Amino acid sequence: MTTTPVAETPPAVPAVRQPSRTRLVLKRLRPSRFVVNLVLGAIALFWLVPSLSMMIISFRPAGLFEVSGWWKVFTAPSQLTFQNYRELFTGGSSTALGGGVPSGLAPGSVLDALRTSLEISIPATILVTAISSLAAYSIVFGRWRGRNAVFLTIVGLMVVPLQVALIPVAALYKDMGSVTGWNPFGTITGVVIFHVAFGLPFGVFLMRNFFIGLPTALIEAGRIDGAGEWTLFRRVVIPLGIAAAASLAIFQFIWVWNDLLVALVFLGGDPHVPLTLFLYDQERTLAANFWIISTGSMVSIVVPLIVFLAFQRHFVRGMLAGAVK
Amino acid sequence: MLLAIVVWPTIATIRYSFYNGTATKAVGLSNYKSLFSTADTLIAFRNNVIWVLVFPFVVTVIGLVFAVLSERIRWATAFKTVIFLPIVFSVTASSLVFTQIFQLDPHVGVMNAIVQTVEDWFNPPGAYPLSAGQSVASLATSGVVAGPHGTLDASAAVRAGGTTRMGLTGVNPDTLTVLGARPARMPTPSAGAVTGLVWRDFSLSNPSNVSGVYPDEDGFPNLQVSLLASNGSTVATTTTDAFGRFRFSNVGAGAFRVQIQASNFKPGFSGTFWLGPQSLTPTSSLGQTAQALLSIPLIDISMILAYLWIWAGFTMVVVAAGLAALDREALEAAHVDGATEWQTFRRVTIPMLAPVLTVVFVTMVINVLKIFDIVVNLGIDSSQPGGQSSTLASDVYYLGFGGGVHTGLASALAVMLFVLVVPAMLFNLKRISGK
Numbered sequence: 001m002t003t004t005p006v007a008e009t010p011p012a013v014p015a016v017r018q019p020s021r022t023r024l025v026l027k028r029l030r031p032s033r034f035v036v037n038l039v040l041g042a043i044a045l046f047w048l049v050p051s052l053s054m055m056i057i058s059f060r061p062a063g064l065f066e067v068s069g070w071w072k073v074f075t076a077p078s079q080l081t082f083q084n085y086r087e088l089f090t091g092g093s094s095t096a097l098g099g100g101v102p103s104g105l106a107p108g109s110v111l112d113a114l115r116t117s118l119e120i121s122i123p124a125t126i127l128v129t130a131i132s133s134l135a136a137y138s139i140v141f142g143r144w145r146g147r148n149a150v151f152l153t154i155v156g157l158m159v160v161p162l163q164v165a166l167i168p169v170a171a172l173y174k175d176m177g178s179v180t181g182w183n184p185f186g187t188i189t190g191v192v193i194f195h196v197a198f199g200l201p202f203g204v205f206l207m208r209n210f211f212i213g214l215p216t217a218l219i220e221a222g223r224i225d226g227a228g229e230w231t232l233f234r235r236v237v238i239p240l241g242i243a244a245a246a247s248l249a250i251f252q253f254i255w256v257w258n259d260l261l262v263a264l265v266f267l268g269g270d271p272h273v274p275l276t277l278f279l280y281d282q283e284r285t286l287a288a289n290f291w292i293i294s295t296g297s298m299v300s301i302v303v304p305l306i307v308f309l310a311f312q313r314h315f316v317r318g319m320l321a322g323a324v325k
Numbered sequence: 326m327l328l329a330i331v332v333w334p335t336i337a338t339i340r341y342s343f344y345n346g347t348a349t350k351a352v353g354l355s356n357y358k359s360l361f362s363t364a365d366t367l368i369a370f371r372n373n374v375i376w377v378l379v380f381p382f383v384v385t386v387i388g389l390v391f392a393v394l395s396e397r398i399r400w401a402t403a404f405k406t407v408i409f410l411p412i413v414f415s416v417t418a419s420s421l422v423f424t425q426i427f428q429l430d431p432h433v434g435v436m437n438a439i440v441q442t443v444e445d446w447f448n449p450p451g452a453y454p455l456s457a458g459q460s461v462a463s464l465a466t467s468g469v470v471a472g473p474h475g476t477l478d479a480s481a482a483v484r485a486g487g488t489t490r491m492g493l494t495g496v497n498p499d500t501l502t503v504l505g506a507r508p509a510r511m512p513t514p515s516a517g518a519v520t521g522l523v524w525r526d527f528s529l530s531n532p533s534n535v536s537g538v539y540p541d542e543d544g545f546p547n548l549q550v551s552l553l554a555s556n557g558s559t560v561a562t563t564t565t566d567a568f569g570r571f572r573f574s575n576v577g578a579g580a581f582r583v584q585i586q587a588s589n590f591k592p593g594f595s596g597t598f599w600l601g602p603q604s605l606t607p608t609s610s611l612g613q614t615a616q617a618l619l620s621i622p623l624i625d626i627s628m629i630l631a632y633l634w635i636w637a638g639f640t641m642v643v644v645a646a647g648l649a650a651l652d653r654e655a656l657e658a659a660h661v662d663g664a665t666e667w668q669t670f671r672r673v674t675i676p677m678l679a680p681v682l683t684v685v686f687v688t689m690v691i692n693v694l695k696i697f698d699i700v701v702n703l704g705i706d707s708s709q710p711g712g713q714s715s716t717l718a719s720d721v722y723y724l725g726f727g728g729g730v731h732t733g734l735a736s737a738l739a740v741m742l743f744v745l746v747v748p749a750m751l752f753n754l755k756r757i758s759g760k
């Protein structure tokens with residue numbers, strides 16, 4: 001028997017691998033906290049430019065719009081003025097404006113648009129929130145057959161483009177006019193009804209997702225104790241679901257406030273139009289006045305901005321509910 | 326109510342789509358046939374394809390990057406608020422902001438102002454930029470003829486000791502004022518040198534007299550002029566003074582010709598028409614249908630940029646919520662195992678986020694399929710049916726309600742929209758009923 005030289009056994013545990021060159025380079029290249037801060041800071045500034053420019057234009061004399069860029073205001077802050085706002089709300093003499101730009105604006109038309117926007121948004125929001133809560137309660141805690149099928153149908157309806165319904169509903173409204181004498185076409189009520197119908201699927205979906213997380217035992221206990229459905233809804237479900245309802249309401253409010261298409265179809269050509277349609281019309285008038293458009297835009301974003309800043313968390317929750325749940 | 330306003334109308338629309346323009350007569354499939362055969366609707370389809378291919382992907386990526394990066398800063402809440410804010414504004418108002426940003430005139434529109442600054446830095450315009458449609462030759466008035474490659478040549482040759490006069494018109498007096506022009510003055514001839522004058526050859530006191538130099542005529546300062554030898558080679562170059570005079574010393578023997586360089590008249594950047602229909606793909610040689618299908622108008626890209634500004638906050642917030650819900654231990658484990666930042670992101674974070682990213686992506690696909698507000702507000706004319714930025718949704722509106730009404734065609738388009746949304750609907754149903 002010959003003894004073979006014992007081959008060097010490889011180490012049982014592989015040696016700790018030296019970090020490769022590229023990895024070292026990568027590590028060095030890893031963006032430092034400073035760079036990330038800088039980049040995101042630049043992005044945030046960049047993101048502010050459009051809003052900022054709109055704001056500055058609305059505070060500069062109308063005549064200057066065509067002459068120089070809004071950024072010139074940084075070297076000439078004395079340009080800033082409230083003239084445009086005064087002019088927009090009073091619709092007074094056009095000569096008050098620098099450059100004497102004729103406004104061609106009916107006095108008070110912005111206030112009227114502001115009021116119309118509220119008249120559409122508030123009822124649509126209340127109705128969607130109330131009906132959705134009731135429907136979701138029934139779907140989650142009710143005891144009828146086919147609840148799940150109804151829910152899935154509603155989920156399916158969530159993505160139906162509202163363009164699909166515009167033509168028949170407009171015809172339906174007009175037919176109602178000729179049969180009953182009351183024509184919802186061209187009325188705020190008609191717009192509200194349409195918004196409510198298209199707001200419901202998402203509303204029911206959101207409220208149902210919230211209610212399904214509530215303990216069923218709570219409702220059962222209430223039922224055994226002899227509480228009616230209405231009492232249960234009012235006394236048990238509403239206090240627990242108020243946060244979800246708030247999310248839905250705020251989301252719905254901003255959605256309706258910002259709508260253009262529905263208003264355009266059902267109120268186009270009407271003297272009372274919401275702010276979005278007011279801006280749309282202004283852009284299409286001959287020799288569109290950008291000072292009216294920018295100042296009007298500022299007016300139109302004030303309400304949703306206040307709502308958003310006041311209820312930021314609710315709004316974001318409402319948005320997330322649709323996307324992640 | 327859902328039945329009356331959502332379900333029944335959908336069915337009614339399908340029925341209308343088989344009827345004629347006034348919904349009085351059944352026409353079978355002819356609406357659908359014209360949908361796929363007329364250039365107008367093909368353009369709308371093409372624009373929807375551009376939107377769907379570009380926007381959801383880009384906005385999801387931006388949202389992901391913002392969400393991941395903002396985890397590393399202390400002021401993440403402020404950052405997210407700034408990015409998110411545009412969602413709260415109506416698309417109408419935001420579109421109007423962008424009409425202003427995309428203004429053609431670089432003095433008014435930010436976008437063109439930025440391009441102009443960069444462009445002029447690398448490629449400065451001449452002291453006497455031509456205005457649109459103006460040619461260099463049209464400036465020549467007395468003693469000057471158009472030379473090759475946009476130059477102006479003195480019409481007569483000159484020898485050492487001689488003087489050349491070149492009269493130009495068609496230049497804005499403001500340009501001369503800005504350059505500090507003084508009344509034109511004839512140079513004093515000197516031996517061995519070629520001297521000369523370039524001036525604005527138009528006198529208000531003697532409007533009919535061309536080629537004479539009058540006190541109310543200004544010299545052209547700061548003009549680049551060259552001295553050419555008889556074989557055409559450049560012997561010397563110089564610049565005119567405030568009176569429009571120039572002088573080439575010690576030129577030697579022979580006949581020379583004075584030339585005003587083309588660079589003096591190079592026009593500056595005058596603005597890109599961001600909201601214009603010009604195509605980014607070369608399709609001008611193609612037939613009408615092929616053009617409708619293949620061109621990518623610049624306005625689409627500009628609109629997508631504006632829409633990114635509006636929606637990046639949404640994708641960012643949703644992805645950030647997904648990130649917050651991630652299993653931190655998996656990320657920690659990857660770090661402990663020596664994965665680099667990028668590897669962790671690619672191999673751990675993205676796969677774990679995949680469900681959220683898909684939802685965001687699908688939501689954005691549904692959103693842009695129905696794209697309407699920004700299209701009608703940023704492209705007032707080009708959103709009309711057949712316009713370069715029209716989409717299915719804008720066509721439904723215009724054909725259904727705004728001038729040139731054709732109920733059947735509008736309904737058929739609406740049905741197409743509905744059909745396109747069905748996959749997303751099934752996706753939602755599957756996701757929700759799976760839980």
